[in-house]
Amino acid sequence: MKIYVTNVGAQVTEDSLAAVFRTFGRVNQSRIIVDPNTGVANGALIEMPDDAEGSLAIAKLNGSFINGRVIRAHHAPIAV
Numbered sequence: 001m002k003i004y005v006t007n008v009g010a011q012v013t014e015d016s017l018a019a020v021f022r023t024f025g026r027v028n029q030s031r032i033i034v035d036p037n038t039g040v041a042n043g044a045l046i047e048m049p050d051d052a053e054g055s056l057a058i059a060k061l062n063g064s065f066i067n068g069r070v071i072r073a074h075h076a077p078i079a080v
Contacts, residue, residue: 001054002076003046005061008032009069010041020066021046025053045076 008017018030029047034040048054054075062073 001048001051003048003054003058004074004076005044005046006042006072006074007069008041008044008071009067011067012041012044014044017044017046017066020061021048021057024048024057024060025050046073 003021005017012032014030014032017032018027021027021030025048027046028049029045031045032041033043033045035042046054046057048057058073058075061071063070065071
């Protein structure tokens with residue numbers, strides 16, 4: 001399952017975000033998405049191989065705080 005995470009701060013790294021999601025299961029990949037025009041992180045993609053673990057991570061982490069920011073976690077669109 002691919003999970004799209006928004007409102008990640010500039011201080012969040014791929015490793016630190018993966019560690020948060022890893023509390024709910026295995027993470028295959030974590031990637032910070034950077035706006036090419038501004039150089040600012042505007043989201044992240046997390047890939048979790050188990051759909052049940054991914055759904056649990058979304059349910060538990062959506063609306064939670066990471067480094068002082070409220071993140072949003074959603075199922076990523078298929079094209080991502």
